[in-house]
Amino acid sequence: MGEFHFFKIDHLLTLDLNGLLAESKSEEFRFLTRLIDEYQNGINTFSGRGEGLFGVKDHLGEVIAIGGLNQDPYSNEINIGRLRRFYVANSYRRIGLGNQLMDHILSFAKEHFALIVLHTDTEQADRFYRAFGFKKSCLFPGSTHVLIIK
Template sequence: MEEFKVKQLKSLFYIDLAHLVKESKEEGFRFLERLVNDYEDGTNKFNKPGESLYGLFNKEGVLIAIGGLNIDPFSNEEKVGRLRRFYVSKDYRRNGLGKHLLNQIIYDAKNYYKVLVLHTDTEQGDSFYISFGFSKGNLYPNSTHYLNLLNIV
């Protein structure tokens, strides 16, 4: 794992993620394209207290996975964070790298939030998040899964 490094991304303007956007669109996902558009127009820069955008880079410094942490915009409850724009390049899946990235996001989320929510509409996503301890349910608006961070050591 030491050849892979999770970094907090301070600005998307200096990161090459065109290859991930292209790959995700080919798989039928538009959320990385939305990530770039929202970042560029200022809609979501992951820069409020408790928010961050993370990248996972290989030893050559190429971005191979990305994921963000936002204050949940759909919840009226305090201390609810939302996992957003989580994507791992298909060449790097099923070898623990997604877990490596998600571990860092959860670790940081515990400092700000009581609950972490997300929305996924794929079977693979559902299985991945459940294996991580997320519960499936619609307790939170526009969410399919949630994780009580108070129970995480």
């Protein structure tokens, strides 16, 4: 599979996400479409305090994974981050790439937040997030999982 390049995305719209977007649509995931639409419209550019959007490129320079961190928009608490738009290309799943990207995002998150929430509705994602220590919880609005990081 080769080596991977992890990076913070400064300008999403300068990246070629066509392959990742097409694959996510074929799996009936809409969140990468929302990511691009909200970024274009300025609704969510991952530029607030503690926010960031991260990507992974393969040895050919293709974006093969992406994940973002926002201040939780459903809470008034500044110490709650929300993991968003996490997606790994199918051919790169189950080789540890998603784990590495999650580690990268959580390391960044620890500098800004005390806990991270997220929402998922798939069993596969539930297993992935619980393996990182996320607990199923409905205590936070719009969330299915929470992880205390501080």
